[in-house]
Amino acid sequence: MTTRDSAFVLRSGPPQPIINDATSTVVALLYETNSFMLRATDLEKTYRSGDRALTILRDVSLHVSEGDFVAILGPSGSGKTTLLGLLAGLDSPSSGTVQIAGADLAPLSEDDRARFRRETVGFVFQSFQLIPSLTARENVQVPLELRGDSGASDRAANLLARVGLGDRLDHYPTQLSGGEQQRVALARAFVHEPRILFADEPTGNLDAVTGESIIRLMEELNRERGTTLVLVTHDPALAGRARRTIRLSDGVITSDTVAAA
Ligand SMILES: Nc1ncnc2c1ncn2[C@@H]1O[C@H](COP(=O)(O)OP(=O)(O)OP(=O)(O)O)[C@@H](O)[C@H]1O
Ligand SMILES: [Mg+2]
Numbered sequence: 001m002t003t004r005d006s007a008f009v010l011r012s013g014p015p016q017p018i019i020n021d022a023t024s025t026v027v028a029l030l031y032e033t034n035s036f037m038l039r040a041t042d043l044e045k046t047y048r049s050g051d052r053a054l055t056i057l058r059d060v061s062l063h064v065s066e067g068d069f070v071a072i073l074g075p076s077g078s079g080k081t082t083l084l085g086l087l088a089g090l091d092s093p094s095s096g097t098v099q100i101a102g103a104d105l106a107p108l109s110e111d112d113r114a115r116f117r118r119e120t121v122g123f124v125f126q127s128f129q130l131i132p133s134l135t136a137r138e139n140v141q142v143p144l145e146l147r148g149d150s151g152a153s154d155r156a157a158n159l160l161a162r163v164g165l166g167d168r169l170d171h172y173p174t175q176l177s178g179g180e181q182q183r184v185a186l187a188r189a190f191v192h193e194p195r196i197l198f199a200d201e202p203t204g205n206l207d208a209v210t211g212e213s214i215i216r217l218m219e220e221l222n223r224e225r226g227t228t229l230v231l232v233t234h235d236p237a238l239a240g241r242a243r244r245t246i247r248l249s250d251g252v253i254t255s256d257t258v259a260a261a
Helices: 003-012 018-033 080-087 110-120 136-146 152-162 178-190 208-224
Strands: 036-049 052-065 069-073 095-100 121-124 196-200 228-232 244-249 252-258
Touching: 036 080, 036 228, 052 080, 052 228, 052 252, 069 080, 080 196, 080 228, 110 121, 121 178, 136 152, 136 178, 152 178, 178 196, 178 208, 196 208, 208 228
Parallel strands: 069 228, 069 244, 121 196, 196 228
Antiparallel strands: 036 052, 036 095, 244 252
8 A cells, every 4th residue: 555545544534536526626616606607407398299298308407607609519400499598598498497697597587587688698599580670770779779778779780780781771671681681680689798699500591701700700709708609500610610519419418528729
């Protein structure tokens, strides 16, 4: 027996797994200092139709640090959109918990949750969900006006120019192409400078050049303002830029990898 072994024996019986202890201490500290921007624990989502139950997501736990850039990948129907909706507080899990910026979403009333999302979260829907009766500029103004910001119209116009739509400000959604609508939806999600941005296939309808400019814009937000990014994507160009990649298959996380620095 070496001196080191005997020190363990003298202290408290069997040797302790030092590395695991250190890792769990770091995780515990991160919890305490609340540096996780997003914490999802044991999420499950089950839909009922008649007497049948269909479980779409199960055992999903993930913690995302503030300022991280995460891509969620997986085949069609694997639960990516469902997961994003739960993580952003748009939908409630059948079981499990979600915290954003330290706030537990479950106890909040619908109104409080909507208010919290307006302040903290940006969301780009896979199907855009622009308001058809509003112009591009008015759609982008909505998040600012909901919180009574002045200068909403100018800020909306500036941001639309940054996504290449400076000459489409007064177009209604039906007068825009799919890719243009997607860029309006992106501008709307960015405009109030959310701490965390969720986007469902944000480059899905864009050509390579326009997609690249949108990826750069998101990278800028991430780098300069520390916006946490959680994106669902099939686009290898976008997934390759994320710092962390999570794969879903049949409603469970099958891998979670961090890119080499
Ligand atoms: N409201 C619902 N009721 C019942 N089943 C649903 C509901 N919403 C989604 N599903 C099912 O959940 C599964 C996952 O759907 P989801 O939209 O999350 O997939 P996805 O990974 O985003 O797929 P895609 O890449 O095609 O967008 C699908 O099989 C879908 O049919
Ligand atoms: Mg989807």
